[in-house]
Amino acid sequence: MLKYICKRLLLMIPTLLGIIFIVFTVMNLTPGSPGRTILGTTATQEQVDQLNHELGYDRPFLVRFLDYCGDLLQGDMGTSYRTRADFTTELKGRMPTTLKLGIASFVLSSILGISLGILSAVKQYSFADTFCSTTAILFASIPGFFLGMVLIYVFGLQLGWFPTFGGTDFKSYVLPVITLTLSNTVIVQRLTRTTMLEAVRQDYIRTAKAKGCSKSRITWKHALKNAILPVITVMGINAGSVMGGAVICETVFSLPGMGTYILTAIRSKDIPVVMSSTVVLSLIFCVIMILVDVLYAVIDPRIRERVTR
């Protein structure tokens, strides 16, 4: 198993290199230069060229790419073109906000989604099931930014229960976490319901029943373990896409996290920031995906046998 994990970790290197190259290329192909975006339309061409030269942007593409990779290897994640601030320092300040948001919503949506999914499956066609499924469709069809604004209006402005911006205390995270959680919960709930319904129709469930297992033992021991595998995959993807949701969420709720930071960086063609953020996010995503695969192997002996062979 350890060998398998090491192999997967090593495979991350080419993946990350590929991602870096693609994003670097895309950033280079889009029109405009950092000098122009920073100085604005009123600046003269000389001033723009001057700034671009200072930033090192006038060097050829490949040189800049290799230079960036070299810096990265030495642990230097670059400095922002726009603010001249060190990326690592900025990361340390902003990452906790995004992580709090992401982890809270991931944990909540997983617990809620799985338990509601089981409930729906065990009591198929009951009131609880119909209610869950209907509200699920409702929340799945509302875009995150709109839900965020509705929550701000109702609970922030009208009722005044929660602050509508800033990320300083526990209360200010409540509304963003809810916004981010709901749509992910829906996906997990729907999938758990389907896979559970599939699992309880299997022959081994009938065997368990014939052995004299109680209903709850059948649900929790025999069916859930079989039903959870696809759900774990989706939870992994959810955990990765929480970052995407965080961009919207942080913007709507004005939280000083990674999301808003990346958004501004992309707009102002702040290449070092965009690149290093991408590296950090892809790294997180890769690690989550390895975790998912390891969990698969832990749960399913058939997969375990295949990967450890």
Place this chain on the structure above:
Amino acid sequence: MSEKKTDMPAAGQEPLLRVSHLRVSFQTDKALLCAVEDVSFDVRKGETLGIVGESGCGKSISCMSILKLVQGENVRYENGAVLFEGEDTLSMTDKQLQKIRGRKISMIFQEPMTALNPLYTIGDQMGEVLKLHTKLSKKEIWDRCCEMLEKVRIPNSREIMLRYPFNLSGGMRQRVMIAMALLTNPELVIADEPTTALDVTIQAQVLDVMKDLQKEYGCSYIFITHDLGVISEMADRVVVMYGGRVCECAATDTLFEHPYHPYTRGLIASRPYRGMKTDRLPVIPGNVPSLNNKPAGCPFHTRCPDAMDCCREAFPEETAVGEGHTVACWKYAKK
């Protein structure tokens, strides 16, 4: 087998299990579809009762009903009773049933490939039965499972206990199922086509194992199959089912020598035998009618060579034609 028959309790003694006038239906949007109607049979202590019939004749559903194990929310146990040790299992609560399932009546299923949970070891799944029904310690459970695996002739049982179902062949898995079914020393084992999915050589081994275990533990078997060869090998008495009804019931030898019901005759005639002078096996023409357009009267009249007018109108009463031999056919009905 012959010596066992002399051990059989005298007629009139309470049987181990008595299914009487069982009727099982499925509720659909449009109608109530009746899968099993007015099925009655007894299982005596220590005997093997064979239930034979084509696919879809209701043999599995009748037997699953004994423990209320028919799959699906829409199943209705409409009528009849299943008396086991004097109590009706059909009117039992889930809790009461859980105490009987796996302990007093256990089951062996047809599909050895899917009947075991793929994510738990053989030891886990076998041990679960004892964990549910006995107060044995972990060590005792483990030893008992190993012992049982050896009885079904699985070598190096201690190693197999740690394996997963996917590591085992079909025959091995079915033997694990048999071992699991007999762990608690049940009174009755219901085997639903236990050898159908296996190779012929493995089939014979599995049947052997089952016979030996019956000798050792004295349990009764209900053996569901469509294979008359298996029936003649295993059963003391046979119930022949067609279209959700019992058409004939007799001791195995009697049934093979003097079948009365045209369906039983057809079944026996369609078996291949050595020295057969034809390149085509005789068949019963037609198919089993589906649940939603079951013919009125005797369900077999659409395929019966001897069908009469009265066959289309009503189902015949059960008539005794010999000792312990009953048949439900208008040809033999006392008019």
